Amino acid sequence: xTIEIQKQQEVEFTKADLVNYLQHNPNIFxxxxxxxxxVTLSDSRGTASLLERQMSMMKERLKExxxxxxxxxxxxxxxxxxxxxxxQVICQMIGxxxxxxxxxxxxxxxxxxxxxxxxxxxxAQAAARRPSDTQGYEDAVRRMVNNRSVCDNRWPSNIMNxxxxxxxxxxxxxxxxxxxxxxxxxxxALGSQDPERYTNDLGTxxxxxxxxxxxxxxxxxxxxxx
Numbered sequence: 416x417t418i419e420i421q422k423q424q425e426v427e428f429t430k431a432d433l434v435n436y437l438q439h440n441p442n443i444f445x446x447x448x449x450x451x452x453x454v455t456l457s458d459s460r461g462t463a464s465l466l467e468r469q470m471s472m473m474k475e476r477l478k479e480x481x482x483x484x485x486x487x488x489x490x491x492x493x494x495x496x497x498x499x500x501x502x503q504v505i506c507q508m509i510g511x512x513x514x515x516x517x518x519x520x521x522x523x524x525x526x527x528x529x530x531x532x533x534x535x536x537x538x539a540q541a542a543a544r545r546p547s548d549t550q551g552y553e554d555a556v557r558r559m560v561n562n563r564s565v566c567d568n569r570w571p572s573n574i575m576n577x578x579x580x581x582x583x584x585x586x587x588x589x590x591x592x593x594x595x596x597x598x599x600x601x602x603x604a605l606g607s608q609d610p611e612r613y614t615n616d617l618g619t620x621x622x623x624x625x626x627x628x629x630x631x632x633x634x635x636x637x638x639x640x641x
Contacts, residue, residue, distance in 0.1 A: 501625065503528060504521075504524055504525065504528060507521070507524055508521065513636060514636045517632060521536075521632075531605050532608050533578075533580065534605055535578045535579070535603075535604050536604060537577060537601055537604070538591075538637065555574045555577070558574075559588060559589075559602075564619040566619065567585065568585035568611070568613060570586055583607065584608055586604060586607070587613045587617075587622055589605070589622050590602060590603075590630070591603050592627060593631060599630065600630050600634055601633055605622075
């Protein structure tokens with residue numbers, strides 16, 4: 416038994432040593448082309464030459480690269496479309512002249528442009544004036560750590576009820592902020608009936624940008640507290 420184990424270890428060592436040698440001496444078959452005649456490779460399709468196997472592997476890798484390139488191009492097109500849509504929304508925000516217009520047209524524009532089921536926002540001033548909204552608003556602010564947008568499909572009921580109807584199953588909460596403000600001026604809420612649209616692994620770079628632009632617009636239109 417000891418002799419068999421020792422022989423097995425020697426064979427395994429020899430294979431590992433051979434692999435290591437070939438990795439560090441890839442030109443060995445150029446120096447000794449006669450070795451190629453001894454190499455045969457078998458798979459489900461039968462026995463193939465080394466060159467045929469290399470060609471097959473190269474084709475498979477090429478298909479993988481083409482698939483990845485197609486995915487990257489699709490993502491790039493989607494990002495370009497999102498950027499164009501954001502530019503359209505931002506241009507509209509620049510044209511708002513009063514808070515009433517902002518409150519009516521801004522959510523409608525977001526719903527239509529991005530095909531969102533429900534859009535609403537709540538300002539800090541409005542939440543402070545309604546005791547029934549205060550707790551839900553403060554809970555939402557605490558979840559937006561460092562003034563970053565948060566997506567989830569498991570929001571507490573007091574937060575969901577503050578912004579949405581019962582039909583909404585996932586939501587993104589976006590701090591409406593200014594560059595110099597540590598606390599948001601309000602919260603912009605995007606809601607979907609699809610529980611998988613706003614999950615907690617969704618990137619928020621575009622949402623954070625939207626929060627900043629809407630916060631700047633809100634700061635311009637909202638009357639200052641006395």
